Amino acid sequence: MAIDVLSKEGTKVSSIELNQDIFGIEPNQHVLFEAVQLQRASLRQGNHAVKNRSAVRGGGRKPFKQKGTGNARQGTIRAPQFRGGGVVFGPTKRSYGFSMPKKMRKLALRSALSAKVNEEVLQVIDHLEMEAPKTKEFLAVLGNLGAAKKVLLVLENKDEVVEKSARNIPGVTVLTPAGLNVLDILSANHVIFTEGAIKKAEEVLV
DSSP, X not given: OEEXXXXXXXXXXXXXXXXXXXXXXXXXXXXXXXXXXXXXXXXXXXXXXXXXXXXXXXXXXXXXXXXXXXXOOOSOTTSTTSTTOOOSSOOOOOOOOOOOOHHHHHHHHHHHHHHHHHTTOEEEESOOOOSSOOHHHHHHHHHHHTOOSSEEEEOSSOOHHHHHHHTTSTTEEEEOGGGOOHXXXXXXXXXXXXXXXXXXXXXXXX
């Protein structure tokens, strides 16, 4: 499977052969769903909590004697049936994260990348280097490539200058192959790899 390699100006400079086992498979919808659920669950803070009987303040003394009042027996005014009492089955702090087998995680990434190739929204550029952080210059590159709105840019290595140029643009995410994830890939309208990043991703996902 061959794909054009473009320059920053949007002109074709060469072509590259993509690994069919990574970029040309039939996307597995069930595994993609599981991977998205996993990521969204791990993003939840899970810091909701209520106070139970042992956590509320007060109620150390028995409110009235056990017998002779005509009322039901009570041991504390902080029991759940009283106003200000502890909550019985309220939420507690927890993690919503769960795990997936390594093979399923890799299959999900390959499925997401293949889906973008099928949609013809995955592009490859030869390189992307900038001398200084320039948002305007970065926007010009995206314009040359026809990429708008949500864009995922995958660089071979971390590049602070490019990241600073892109961070003020809404909807643009910059990653390296090691940080590739299903949610960012599927959320993007355009996925742009540098030529070096494609080779690195193939090494990671093979």
